Amino acid sequence: MAVISYIEAITQALKEEMERDENVFIMGEDVGKRGGVFQATKGLYEEFGQKRVIDTPLAESAIVGVGIGAAMYGMRPVAEMQFADFMLPATNQIISEAAKTRYRSNNDWSVPLTIRAPYGGGVHGGLYHSQSMEAIFANVPGLKIVMPSTPYDVKGLLKASIRDPDPVIFFEHKRAYRLIKGEVPDEEYVLPIGKADVKREGEDVTVITYGLAVHFALQAAEKLAAEGISTHVLDLQTVYPLDKETVIEAARKTGKVLLVTEDTKEGSVISEVAATIAENCLFDLDAPIRRLAAPDVPPMPYAAPLEKTCMLQPDQVEHAIRELAEF
Amino acid sequence: MSIEKMAMPQLGESVTEGTISQWLVAVGDTVNKYDPIAEVTTDKVNAEVPSSFSGRITALLVQEGDTLPVGEPICSIEVEGADRESVKTEDPLKKEKLSSGVQDDRDQSMKKRYSPAVLRLAQENDIDLEQLTGSGRSGRITRKDVQNYIDSVQSTKSENEVPANKEAEDQGQPGRLTGAACFSEAVAQAAGKTGTGQSSRTEAGDVDVPLTGVRRAIASNMLRSKHEIPHAWTMVEVDVTSLVNYRNQIKKDFQQKEGTKLTYLPFFIKAIVTALKDFPRMNSTWAGDRIIEKKAVNISLAVSSEDALYVPVIRNADEKSIKGIAIAVDELAKKVRNNRLSPDDMHGGTFTVNNTGSFGSIQSQPIINYPQAAILSVESIVKRPVVVNNMIAIRDMVNLCISIDHRVLDGWITGRFLARVKELLENISPDNTPIY
Numbered sequence: 049m050a051v052i053s054y055i056e057a058i059t060q061a062l063k064e065e066m067e068r069d070e071n072v073f074i075m076g077e078d079v080g081k082r083g084g085v086f087q088a089t090k091g092l093y094e095e096f097g098q099k100r101v102i103d104t105p106l107a108e109s110a111i112v113g114v115g116i117g118a119a120m121y122g123m124r125p126v127a128e129m130q131f132a133d134f135m136l137p138a139t140n141q142i143i144s145e146a147a148k149t150r151y152r153s154n155n156d157w158s159v160p161l162t163i164r165a166p167y168g169g170g171v172h173g174g175l176y177h178s179q180s181m182e183a184i185f186a187n188v189p190g191l192k193i194v195m196p197s198t199p200y201d202v203k204g205l206l207k208a209s210i211r212d213p214d215p216v217i218f219f220e221h222k223r224a225y226r227l228i229k230g231e232v233p234d235e236e237y238v239l240p241i242g243k244a245d246v247k248r249e250g251e252d253v254t255v256i257t258y259g260l261a262v263h264f265a266l267q268a269a270e271k272l273a274a275e276g277i278s279t280h281v282l283d284l285q286t287v288y289p290l291d292k293e294t295v296i297e298a299a300r301k302t303g304k305v306l307l308v309t310e311d312t313k314e315g316s317v318i319s320e321v322a323a324t325i326a327e328n329c330l331f332d333l334d335a336p337i338r339r340l341a342a343p344d345v346p347p348m349p350y351a352a353p354l355e356k357t358c359m360l361q362p363d364q365v366e367h368a369i370r371e372l373a374e375f
Numbered sequence: 376m377s378i379e380k381m382a383m384p385q386l387g388e389s390v391t392e393g394t395i396s397q398w399l400v401a402v403g404d405t406v407n408k409y410d411p412i413a414e415v416t417t418d419k420v421n422a423e424v425p426s427s428f429s430g431r432i433t434a435l436l437v438q439e440g441d442t443l444p445v446g447e448p449i450c451s452i453e454v455e456g457a458d459r460e461s462v463k464t465e466d467p468l469k470k471e472k473l474s475s476g477v478q479d480d481r482d483q484s485m486k487k488r489y490s491p492a493v494l495r496l497a498q499e500n501d502i503d504l505e506q507l508t509g510s511g512r513s514g515r516i517t518r519k520d521v522q523n524y525i526d527s528v529q530s531t532k533s534e535n536e537v538p539a540n541k542e543a544e545d546q547g548q549p550g551r552l553t554g555a556a557c558f559s560e561a562v563a564q565a566a567g568k569t570g571t572g573q574s575s576r577t578e579a580g581d582v583d584v585p586l587t588g589v590r591r592a593i594a595s596n597m598l599r600s601k602h603e604i605p606h607a608w609t610m611v612e613v614d615v616t617s618l619v620n621y622r623n624q625i626k627k628d629f630q631q632k633e634g635t636k637l638t639y640l641p642f643f644i645k646a647i648v649t650a651l652k653d654f655p656r657m658n659s660t661w662a663g664d665r666i667i668e669k670k671a672v673n674i675s676l677a678v679s680s681e682d683a684l685y686v687p688v689i690r691n692a693d694e695k696s697i698k699g700i701a702i703a704v705d706e707l708a709k710k711v712r713n714n715r716l717s718p719d720d721m722h723g724g725t726f727t728v729n730n731t732g733s734f735g736s737i738q739s740q741p742i743i744n745y746p747q748a749a750i751l752s753v754e755s756i757v758k759r760p761v762v763v764n765n766m767i768a769i770r771d772m773v774n775l776c777i778s779i780d781h782r783v784l785d786g787w788i789t790g791r792f793l794a795r796v797k798e799l800l801e802n803i804s805p806d807n808t809p810i811y
Contacts (some may be wrong), residue, residue, distance in 0.1 A: 172385065223391065226390060226391050226392065227391035227392070227444075251519070252519065302518075303490070303492040303518045304518075330491050331491045331492060331494075331495045332491070332492050332495075332518075333490060333491055333492055334490040334491075334492040334493060334517055334518035334519075335490065374511065374512050375511055375512050375515065375517070
């Protein structure tokens with residue numbers, strides 16, 4: 049098995065899907081010759097040509113809108129939002145059109161569109177390059193939201209997203225792009241959308257999270273194991289719709305649940321996880337459900353010390369797990 | 376003077392690591408702030424790293440060609456004057472002291488705040504949470520504490536039941552010995568945890584005897600009874616010459632007919648039971664806000680095995696003849712010897728009789744079998760010279776000792792109860808004491 053980075057897993061998944069199905073094509077700002085600002089589509093323009101790797105104008109609404117049309121027509125578009133922060137001009141297309149077409153057309157039409165978007169902070173990106181957008185879409189039935197944490201998951205889930213018959217928003221943590229490396233099998237595989245994944249078995253505290261924070265949790269768990277605290281780590285992978293069954297199972301396992309997101313706290317994806325646990329696990333809970341999230345302030349600051357204050361830090365996760373374990 | 380560390384800088388968004396392609400300085404070199412010290416390659420850019428300090432390079436911490444994460448130290452520089460390091464290190468120390476000072480081990484304010492999970496587990500497993508020690512913050516009993524406790528009870532039980540008591544398994548009730556034992560296991564645990572004290576060090580030649588589940592149960596029952604029940608004690612002596620004569624007269628016949636030895640004990644039990652019917656207060660239990668006089672007369676009988684004490688129950692002893700009691704006593708004794716007691720055998724006693732005479736005792740101060748109100752021990756029957764009708768005669772005498780729960784019973788009622796037992800025993804005769 050080869051060890052590759054998070055972003056290499058994306059490139060590989062795109063390449064393999066384009067080789068497998070000629071209906072798969074890529075659209076986005078600078079995705080062609082430039083290979084994407086993060087180099088996620090590097091080499092694809094050269095390999096598949098300008099008809100399948102299309103540079104678009106700076107108009108997210110158009111990128112998604114064209115994607116919806118092409119998808120309805122039978123294509124498998126992969127639309128790249130250069131930063132998740134820039135998705136907002138396309139929200140009408142995503143929420144009112146892509147998510148609802150199957151229902152509106154009485155099942156005659158569907159939108160097998162994949163929208164890729166780098167999200168997340170910690171890269172000194174400031175207000176417009178650091179946001180987490182999942183909560184905005186995690187209330188829209190008809191959408192699926194996938195947020196993988198490892199190269200293995202990225203590859204398997206991006207392929208699944210492209211093959212999914214309905215719209216999938218695929219959020220990639222931009223800080224994970226080059227930070228996270230991992231083993232990926234050489235042979236073909238696809239992972240199921242809608243399933244959470246136990247990343248570490250433990251007995252004392254359950255951490256449920258997704259994206260980059262999974263790694264914070266795993267690092268903390270490793271550290272705390274030396275202190276005799278055993279941490280169960282569940283990676284949501286698909287944050288909408290939630291894999292409630294696995295969430296409930298993980299919460300029951302220890303009765304002490306820490307939910308982590310780098311998004312702001314109120315109305316976040318983990319708030320829904322908390323509600324699911326509260327509804328189902330009362331008699332298994334041994335401590336209040338704890339949410340660890342960014343402060344409820346509008347921006348991700350640009351200034352490094354302030355960014356560090358706002359951005360979820362690994363030691364916060366460690367501290368929160370210890371607090372719960374000691375409760 | 377202090378040593379500063381230079382860290383791998385972040386050279387662009389999304390860049391998380393860099394490779395030192397070339398060092399531009401060597402150990403011992405003096406550098407000024409902003410002087411380039413190394414060339415770094417990332418997958419985005421190549422750049423020179425400027426020094427953040429003026430000083431002398433004391434160590435290069437990575438080799439050329441090494442890749443390391445942003446923020447990792449790459450070299451150390453000895454800086455003149457500024458003493459930042461000592462300032463920095465003070466802070467975390469202070470914090471640590473503060474946080475460890477806040478945590479007070481004796482704080483038990485959360486001991487009785489039970490989480491839903493803890494309450495459920497306690498309920499499902501019949502656990503008295505008062506008896507557990509909490510490992511959580513401020514003494515809170517955690518779900519894990521309860522789970523560990525359940526596991527430990529189960530494992531100690533299965534440990535000592537496997538060799539001795541296969542019966543439980545045959546009955547499909549592994550790990551549940553008795554209601555009484557179960558109910559008291561919690562105390563045993565607490566006793567085991569807190570009651571060891573300081574003198575528990577083993578010295579050369581000492582033998583460590585691991586506690587069996589039964590021994591734990593005994594310990595906790597005794598402890599609980601002694602702690603909770605204000606014991607009072609009294610004794611009467613009874614002339615049982617006529618009982619001895621009567622029993623000697625019929626014992627052979629009885630053994631032949633019934634296949635069971637006729638001991639004195641059934642006669643004593645019969646008399647006690649009859650007296651209990653006359654004084655129901657003796658057959659009662661303290662219930663905190665009231666006293667419950669039990670209708671059923673179930674006699675708990677203290678029976679010893681090699682290294683444990685059991686108190687199996689003769690149910691509805693008041694409905695049994697002397698023969699019936701004799702059979703029941705014999706059965707229970709056999710069950711104890713063969714480790715075949717079932718939970719039912721141990722449940723529901725209302726008054727305990729202790730046959731201490733069987734090992735020659737002539738006086739004892741029994742501990743009440745919690746939650747009953749009294750325990751009576753029948754001592755050895757011994758021949759003694761006593762005064763009868765102003766003459767000295769040799770009579771068969773026995774002492775009856777009783778411990779009572781003074782919350783429930785007073786000396787007056789106990790005295791009358793014992794007088795009644797004495798009267799019944801002293802008047803035993805073939806005419807008024809049928810065996811059947």
